[in-house]
Amino acid sequence: MGRPTIIDVAKAAGVSKSTVSLVLQNSPTVAAQTREDVRRAMAELGYVYNRAAANLRSSQVGLIGLVINDLRNPFFTEFATSVQMALSEAGFAAVIANTDEDPRLQQRAIAGMVEHGVSALIISPAYGDDEAFGLLERAGVPALQVLRKVSERTDLFPFSVPDYGHGSQLATQHLIDQGARRIAFVGGVEGRSVTQERMSGYLSTMQAAGLAPHVILGRPTRAFGRAQMGDFDAALCFNDLVALGMLSGLTHRGVKVGQDFRLVGFDDIEESAQSLPGLTTVHCDIEGFGRRSAEAVLAWLNDGTKPPPETRTPVTLVVRGSSRAG
Structure with missing residues (x-):
């Protein structure tokens, strides 16, 4: 059960919410018996008055x-x-x-x-x-x-939280539909729940398609993404920063992203639409x-x-x- 509210106190005491508020404000307009009923309900429920919130x-x-x-x-x-x-x-x-x-x-x-x-x-x-x-x-x-x-x-x-698991499922299925088969998941610190959530849809979709997963974990930064190389034809990145780093690194090495290599980010930060080529990404409506x-x-x-x-x-x-x- 969550922290009791003024509404819980009102129900327990059999009075209105406004009456409880008057008791909390030490208003002289409340009858003594009513005041006693409200305070007893507060004690029984363990209600704590948050004056700042009031x-x-x-x-x-x-x-x-x-x-x-x-x-x-x-x-x-x-x-x-x-x-x-x-x-x-x-x-x-x-x-x-x-x-x-x-x-x-x-x-x-x-x-x-x-x-x-x-x-x-x-x-x-x-x-x-x-x-x-x-x-x-x-x-x-x-x-x-x-x-x-x-x-x-x-x-x-x-x-x-945005539905990270569904997002990675959509992204992975899109890459498969585009013809990618060696798809890596890149970025995210190992052992963190957010990494597991963002990876969950990728893993389940790869399994359903009979494809082997390739997971490359690390700090979710541009520098980490730029340094990644591998025998893959596509990647879903933990976030857009990793993806933008990969985009930069791959372009520097002469790889044509969108043709030779397919890349998807996560979050849809403003810069994703401004990169060249534009970055496909999971839009979280932040x-x-x-x-x-x-x-x-x-x-x-x-x-x-x-x-x-x-x-x-x-x-x-x-x-x-x-x-x-x-």
């Missing part, structure tokens, strides 16, 4: 923390920008921190945000950091995990995903509508010149 609801101004693991990556920058703009349009402010994949830095950033009264957090977490989520649980601050799941406590910290993440947290704060434990949003394949001739 102030946010009443004034429609306040702070929401946005913690991002790597703002140098355009994918995360586009997401953070979308969230910040959606919050701003709704009259809220975002406090943004880049943790640079450092758990200790993430802990300090979250502790500072909680200390300064953020009403909720949206967090794309660094791996290897359980303490940050323990801190959030103790503080009673609503927090939405996005893009990568680190805490398995999705009852407390709901998780939202702008829409950011906006919906902001809306989910605001609904959680404003009316107690907690997001479901896991949400996977649709993805599509955008076909450009890197995976087909012409």
